[in-house]
Amino acid sequence: MLLLGIDIGTSSVKVSVVDAATQQIVISAQYPDEESPIKAVHPGWAEQSPLMWWEQTLKALERCNAQKSFDSQDVAAIGIAYQMHGLVLVDKDQNVLRDSIIWCDSRAVEIGEKAFATIGEEKCLSHLLNSPGNFTASKLAWVKENEPEVYAKIDKIMLPGDYIAMKLTGDITTSVSALSEGVFFDFKTNSISKEIINYFGFDESLFPVINPVFSAHGHLLASVAQILGLKAGIPVAYKAGDQPNNALSLNVLNPGEVAATAGTSGVIYGVSDQLAYDPQSRINTFAHVNYAEEQKRLGVLLCINGTGSMYRWAKYNFGAGLSYTQLNEEAKKAPLGSDGLRVLPFGNGAERMLNNKQIGAHFQNIDLNLHTQAHIFRAVQEGIACSFRYGFDIMRGNGMNPTVIRAGKSNLFLSPLFAETFVNATGVPVELYNNDGSVGAALGAGIGAGIFKSPSEAFSNAKAIQLIEPNPSVDFEPVYQEWYTLLNRQLS
Known part of the structure; x- marks a missing residue:
């Protein structure tokens, strides 16, 4: 049985096919070979086209299939990792309304800082565990304020991985982990933050249905399966931001465990069981992939x-x-x-x-x-x-x-x-370790599809190489x- 992991990075898309029995890579491919462009129309802005991510995903999968080293019909589930905090907007027909405002875009800093002061610093930190700062909520507020004609057409807001899952399945979902990385989630009420919704004037209908990270976020459309050479109906069983996913890929799931990555951005990511926060919001706390209301698992992220x-x-x-x-x-x-x-x-x-x-x-x-x-x-x-x-x-x-x-x-x-x-x-x-984000996404799919009984089983063969x-x-x-x-x- 095989698992497919897709990692939507800022520089490229990488896909890996993993053998569920051995947890080893069968084949990996990346597209493009050179770093993807970032559009910077004004200083401090950073945008990418969601359609570019989708085309790169198709190209990377095409490279995998071309090697003919596996039977694509044996792929049982798909997992997706993605660059965090990006804002994707679609209309009722699932058409993208504008390029994604990605994680390193700085245009919404002042909007987030004003929200932090107006809502109240203590309230934001104790409920959101973060300042709204430059996160997805503030980016959406920027669109509402500066592009009202775009905002009026929005049916659903998404993160980059949600968009790729939508293209694969036709369904749009989110998770507590995803909502928290956008600073839309209230950890005290365990729900979408009323303070953020009311302050910015967002309609709660803009948010997709909330699913667990490890669950079916839709099933592969027959039309897409034919293009990819995969079996129709297999689930997209896992979606997570790149840093929580990187931690998963390194089996960092318990309090006190820490992961690091040094890709386009650099991150140290530790797991905690406390609803704690940095008073200056210099580091950030989000729901980890295994967060549950009854068993808190928070990712403490330095970026x-x-x-x-x-x-x-x-x-x-x-x-x-x-x-x-x-x-x-x-x-x-x-x-x-x-x-x-x-x-x-x-x-x-x-x-x-x-x-x-x-x-x-x-x-x-x-x-x-x-x-x-x-x-x-x-x-x-x-x-x-x-x-x-x-x-x-x-x-x-x-x-x-x-x-x-x-x-x-x-x-x-x-x-x-x-x-x-x-x-x-x-x-x-x-x-x-040899694992990377695409491998973590594949193993996450195995957890979400029930192929592994627990995350520990999914990483039972993980060994440090140095x-x-x-x-x-x-x-x-x-x-x-x-x-x-x-x-x-x-x-x-």
Whole structure:
């Protein structure tokens, strides 16, 4: 029996076919080969076309099928992971009304901050566990205020994964986890937030039916099954945002367990059983994939917008023609601390851990006679690691103190230098696994379809492939303290 996982990323769509019996990948494919474009009509804006995600999904599945390494009729369930916080709007005929305002778009910051102050900071934090900030609710309010003709046509609002599920099944659903990531969910009443609905003037009919994360969110349409070569009627049995899903893929489900990822954005994501929040909303708390009213499981999320996106920018502007593997090899030629070159990698929209400020990306202390291409690539990796340390200290201050962090061996964690720098910066060992978001989505589908009796059964064969521990002979603290001083100058 096979399971299909679809991961709708900002840069590309990846799909994996997984054998349910062994939990091993049969085949994976990604589309496109280069990073997908982000539309930025104005500074701080970021949009993508939902139709582009759907076309990329079809292309990625086509690549899988072309290998003829599995019988597509054996696929029993589909799971979807997706970039969080994006706003997708459709009319009554399920036509998309505008491009999606995605996670790193900053246009709604002021709207969210005004809502935070007007509703009341204590009420927002105690009920929503977050400020409305720059999340999906504030993005919808921006459309209502600035594009009333679009807003008037809305039949349903969705997140990116909901849209792909709709294209597969014709059905539109949501979950408590999804509503909480949009800051639409009240954890005290365990329902859609009346405060948010009333403050922004939203009609509750705009929200889809609420299903458990692990459940049937619709069944594959015959017309779509024919295009994909799959069996009609199989369920889309799981949908989750990329960070809760990344945690699932690393079997991070219980209080105190922590996952990390360093893709387009960088995230540290810990699980808690407390309805707690950061008073400044610099880190965020959402319902985890296994959240239930009677057994609270919350995902405490630190997000850094500019990790892989910063490294990609450095590649395009300073390493034209080099692969990421070559960039990583070049970075190793520079010494620890990059001979004083420092990078603040905050050029991808408002950063929540910096109180929604946009300070931009900065190179500091450039010496034209000393610094080389190798210094640039190492300094970027060190700057990203310092960003993780900065955010991790905020998480520690909010009671998250893991003894180990789990991460997939992908994206920036493919660089041994970055992985070692991350560990030396945070002081916490990292376990690396082969699983990625598409594999997690596939296994999530197996849980939702009842093929696995529990999440623990779905990950019974998961084994760490590498443990990286802090090197006592490497003193990264002076590098971090200098970086920290530079950051505070920008924030002041």
